[in-house]
Amino acid sequence: MSQYIPVLFMLAVAGAISVGMVLASELLGPKFKFREKMEPFECGEVQASSSKQRFSIRFYLVAMMFIIFDIEAVFLFPWAVTFQALGVFGFIEMMIFILILAAGLIYIWKKGVLDWE
Amino acid sequence: MKQLVIPDVSLGAVGPEIVLVVTAILLLLLEVFTARKEKGYLAYTALGGVLLASAMTANMNGYTEMNFSGMYVVDNFASFFKLVCLLGTGMTILVSVTYTINEGISNGEYYALLLFATSGMFFMISGSDMVTIFMGLEVMSISLYALAGYTRNREKSNEAALKYFVLGALASAFLLYGIALIYGATGSTKLAIIGDSLRTGIANYHLIIIGAALLVVGFGFKISAVPFHMWAPDVYQGAPAPVTAFMSSGPKAATFAAFLRVFNEALPSMQADWWQIFWILSVMTMTVGNIMALRQTDVKRMLAYSSIAHAGYILMGFTTGDWFGVSAILFYMLVYTFMNIGVFAVVTIVARKNEEKTTFEDYTGLGYKHPIIGVTLVVLLFSLIGIPPTAGFVGKFYIFMSALQQGYVWLVIIAVVNSVISVFYYLRLTIVMYMTEETTEALPSLSLSPSLVTALIISIYGSLWLGVMPSSYITFAQAASLIP
Numbered sequence: 294m295s296q297y298i299p300v301l302f303m304l305a306v307a308g309a310i311s312v313g314m315v316l317a318s319e320l321l322g323p324k325f326k327f328r329e330k331m332e333p334f335e336c337g338e339v340q341a342s343s344s345k346q347r348f349s350i351r352f353y354l355v356a357m358m359f360i361i362f363d364i365e366a367v368f369l370f371p372w373a374v375t376f377q378a379l380g381v382f383g384f385i386e387m388m389i390f391i392l393i394l395a396a397g398l399i400y401i402w403k404k405g406v407l408d409w410e
Numbered sequence: 411m412k413q414l415v416i417p418d419v420s421l422g423a424v425g426p427e428i429v430l431v432v433t434a435i436l437l438l439l440l441e442v443f444t445a446r447k448e449k450g451y452l453a454y455t456a457l458g459g460v461l462l463a464s465a466m467t468a469n470m471n472g473y474t475e476m477n478f479s480g481m482y483v484v485d486n487f488a489s490f491f492k493l494v495c496l497l498g499t500g501m502t503i504l505v506s507v508t509y510t511i512n513e514g515i516s517n518g519e520y521y522a523l524l525l526f527a528t529s530g531m532f533f534m535i536s537g538s539d540m541v542t543i544f545m546g547l548e549v550m551s552i553s554l555y556a557l558a559g560y561t562r563n564r565e566k567s568n569e570a571a572l573k574y575f576v577l578g579a580l581a582s583a584f585l586l587y588g589i590a591l592i593y594g595a596t597g598s599t600k601l602a603i604i605g606d607s608l609r610t611g612i613a614n615y616h617l618i619i620i621g622a623a624l625l626v627v628g629f630g631f632k633i634s635a636v637p638f639h640m641w642a643p644d645v646y647q648g649a650p651a652p653v654t655a656f657m658s659s660g661p662k663a664a665t666f667a668a669f670l671r672v673f674n675e676a677l678p679s680m681q682a683d684w685w686q687i688f689w690i691l692s693v694m695t696m697t698v699g700n701i702m703a704l705r706q707t708d709v710k711r712m713l714a715y716s717s718i719a720h721a722g723y724i725l726m727g728f729t730t731g732d733w734f735g736v737s738a739i740l741f742y743m744l745v746y747t748f749m750n751i752g753v754f755a756v757v758t759i760v761a762r763k764n765e766e767k768t769t770f771e772d773y774t775g776l777g778y779k780h781p782i783i784g785v786t787l788v789v790l791l792f793s794l795i796g797i798p799p800t801a802g803f804v805g806k807f808y809i810f811m812s813a814l815q816q817g818y819v820w821l822v823i824i825a826v827v828n829s830v831i832s833v834f835y836y837l838r839l840t841i842v843m844y845m846t847e848e849t850t851e852a853l854p855s856l857s858l859s860p861s862l863v864t865a866l867i868i869s870i871y872g873s874l875w876l877g878v879m880p881s882s883y884i885t886f887a888q889a890a891s892l893i894p
Contacts, residue, residue: 379416382416382419383416393435396435396438396439397438399439399442400438400439400441400442403442403443404442
């Protein structure tokens with residue numbers, strides 16, 4: 294346990310220095326507050342509109358579809374690596390898995406999720 | 411190359427699950443390939459799947475098998491609970507047929523979600539490994555979140571779905587943390603191995619206690635035990651009435667099954683510790699449920715609190731930790747499914763379009779205007795109270811007996827007092843139906859369909875027959891009790 298004491302000491306010193314720096318500049322430094330300075334900014338631009346905007350539900354649908362087929366790919370890779378060892382059993386299992394996902398694809402296709410207008 | 415060990419797979423053991431999932435996928439495909447007018451038969455497709463699954467489950471009676479590397483077990487206990495869940499699902503489908511048409515909600519996905527939820531329940535019931543149980547719980551819960559918000563144009567339904575989802579996710583996290591701690595203490599997620607390592611005393615006892623407490627929180631949420639019941643009234647009130655019927659039967663039975671299996675197979679050597687937790691939980695659940703139900707003005711909300719109170723009675727069976735208590739829970743769950751879905755079927759009928767008529771006033775004079783529906787509701791309410799010769803009486807009697815045999819006299823006294831309190835709010839509905847002044851307001855007529863009538867007949871049959879001739883079902887429940 295004793296060999297960790299320098300690490301703990303280091304942690305304490307580092308913490309004290311960083312907290313102390315921020316505190317010192319906060320307490321001692323001059324402050325000029327004006328409206329533009331207090332606004333949240335990105336790349337120096339004043340924000341154009343509220344971030345609480347409505348946006349199309351299609352983003353969610355695409356995200357969900359992506360996750361589903363992404364996971365399909367994640368499962369296909371290890372299966373491809375161990376294809377020989379798993380043999381017919383693995384092949385049938387994987388086909389069932391792909392068929393279930395295919396049924397899902399047919400469903401969302403017919404529901405019009407893939408039409409982007 | 412190292413040879414991979416393929417786990418033993420028995421497709422026969424998961425036959426009912428395969429039927430349910432395949433039917434659900436088929437429903438999704440049928441949904442997109444049929445014209446809007448012809449969707450009526452989708453409900454009967456779902457019903458066919460449920461019936462086939464029931465036949466296969468009933469066929470497995472008396473047959474015990476461990477499968478999938480000890481992660482999945484088929485035994486009498488599982489078969490009994492599965493049949494209860496299928497009964498709940500089947501009756502919900504019958505209640506939903508007219509409802510979905512009236513509300514104009516496209517119904518392929520609705521029935522698919524019901525069946526997916528049922529398959530999740532099956533994996534919970536049959537899970538002999540914490541991971542299987544958790545997977546089943548998630549499959550069930552996620553389908554239920556979607557179902558609770560199924561009438562998406564109604565604000566209350568949306569609220570119900572969101573509340574259920576946020577709180578349900580929190581409960582799942584508790585459950586998972588409990589599983590992780592128990593795994594940390596025993597080195598396994600398999601119930602049998604956890605049980606063994608506790609008996610031999612090699613496990614870290616403190617870690618196990620914290621883990622078990624977190625499991626109680628996680629499961630307690632799903633069965634809406636007080637103090638984890640906060641979601642239940644809002645969700646039960648907001649969700650579509652047939653979905654509420656579904657939620658209060660099958661998922662509850664499945665959670666009780668997993669709860670029983672975990673505590674009686676993995677942690678039986680701690681029974682001396684956990685009976686006290688269940689004693690307190692049971693008393694709190696039934697008392698808070700019954701007292702809160704007294705002041706409700708909405709029938710669905712009143713039934714939500716009544717459902718909480720019934721969970722309290724069922725928890726009495728947990729305190730015993732013997733086969734008698736478990737078989738009492740099994741029987742009670744069966745009875746409860748019969749009578750509760752019947753009551754919700756009547757609520758669905760009276761609520762009419764958009765579920766506008768769910769307050770007590772809307773039942774005014776129902777007994778005179780629609781005598782048959784009135785009498786049906788009265789019988790079902792009497793069964794919920796537990797008045798002989800209904801099934802509710804036998805269920806309560808049996809579960810009180812099991813607690814009394816273990817010497818929990820005070821628990822039984824509190825439960826009896828609670829039953830008396832519950833008479834008030836159930837009878838209040840009856841009084842509104844028969845003894846208040848009739849309003850002159852012209853209401854749209856009630857729509858009764860053959861499927862709804864079938865559901866009502868089944869529930870009346872269950873509520874009366876199980877009360878008059880319970881012996882064969884009790885024998886069945888005793889054969890299915892987990893503990894020899």
